[in-house]
Amino acid sequence: MDLKQTAKELSLTSSELKLLRKLQADGRISNADLAREANMSPATCFRRTQRLFEDGFIKSVRAEIDPEKVGRGSLIFVGVVLDRSTPESFEAFEVAVRKIPLILDCHLVAGDFDYFLKIRVDNMPEFNKLHANKLIALPAVRQTRTFFVMKEVIDNAPLSI
Amino acid sequence: MDLKQTAKELSLTSSELKLLRKLQADGRISNADLAREANMSPATCFRRTQRLFEDGFIKSVRAEIDPEKVGRGSLIFVGVVLDRSTPESFEAFEVAVRKIPLILDCHLVAGDFDYFLKIRVDNMPEFNKLHANKLIALPAVRQTRTFFVMKEVIDNAPLSI
DNA sequence: GATGAAATCCGAGTCAC
DNA sequence: GTGACTCGGATTTCATC
Secondary structure, three states: OOHHHHHHHHOOOHHHHHHHHHHHHOOOOOHHHHHHHOOOOHHHHHHHHHHHHHOOOEEEEEEEEOHHHHOOOEEEEEEEEEOOOOHHHHHHHHHHHHOOOOEEEEEEEEOOOOEEEEEEEOOHHHHHHHHHHHHOOOOOEEEEEEEEEEEEEEOOOOOOO | OOHHHHHHHHOOOHHHHHHHHHHHHOOOOOHHHHHHHOOOOHHHHHHHHHHHHHOOOEEEEEEEEOHHHHOOOEEEEEEEEEOOOOHHHHHHHHHHHHOOOOEEEEEEEEOOOOEEEEEEEOOHHHHHHHHHHHHOOOOOEEEEEEEEEEEEEEOOOOOOO
16 A cells, blocks of 8 residues: 555655755756756756656746735634535535635644634735635634734745655 | 835736746746746846845745655644743744754744644654654643644645735 | 847757767 | 757847837
C-alpha cells in the first residue's frame, strides 16, 4: 500500500532534491544559474527540471504577493460546524466554499469542528459581510467560530525538504 | 494614518494588476510572453515587473511542491494555549516555533487559543514525535488541541486580486 | 518620468554523440 | 549525460514624448 509513495520518494536523487529546494527558493532562477548552483550541465539541468514538472513534484510556480499591499491584510481563521453530518451537506458546503476566492484554505478536520477555513480580507467590515452573507448563509452551516489573527508569526512557509 | 496604504494601492494601475495576476498564475513566464499577454513592449514589461519586485508587491517567486510526493502528506492544525499571558511567554514561544521547519503557519489569534499552527509531516508517528518533543515540551505551553485534516478541499489558494 | 525601438549579449532548447 | 550550435529572449541604451 505504501509502495507507490515509497517508489516516488526513492526516485528523488539528491540532485533533484537540490533542484526542488532552489526552485522553491527562487522560482524565476534561470536554467543556466540553476545548473551552475546544482553542479550540472545546463542541458541535464533542463531535462531534470522538466521531469520534476511532468512528474508532478512541482505543481506550479507562483509569485508570492504581499497581502498588505493588495488589500488582503486581514487574516482570519474560522472553524465551521455543519448541522447534519450527511455526505450531501459536506458536498454542498465544499462546492459553495470553492466559489469564494477569499478563502485560501478549507480543510475537513477531525475534532471540534467539521471544517477549518483560512480567509484573507482587507478589513473587519469586509469580513463581517463575508461571514453574514456567505458563510452562515450556507444551508448546512450550524455555527462558526472566528479567530482573528492579531500577529502573523509564520505565514505559508516553504516546505522543508 | 491610512495615507501610505492608500497611496500604495492607488499606485497599482490595471496594467500592474495584470502583471501581478499573470505572475501569480505562472511565475516562470518569460518576459517576452508576459509583455505579449499584458499588451506592452518587452522593455516596459521588464521595467514594471522589476518595480513590482523592488516595491515589495512580489515578495518572492516559489515553486509549489506537491507535499505528498516529498513526505509531507499529512496536514495538521494545532491550537495552542500558553500558561502565562506575559510578553516573555509569547516571545519565547515564537522564537521556538520559528526553529521548527515543519510548521508552515503560526499565528497569534484572538479567541479560545493563543496560537494556531499549521503543520505538515509525513505521517502520524512523526506528528506524535513533534508534538511530544517539541510542542508540549515548550515551557510556556499549557495545552494544545489537535485537528487532523481528513481532506484538503482548498490548500493555499492564490490571492484573488 | 515613462516609453518603445534597436542593439547586444547571453541563455533556452535541441541535436548529435 | 555532455558539448556545441542556433535562435530567441533578457537587458541596456538611447532618442523621444
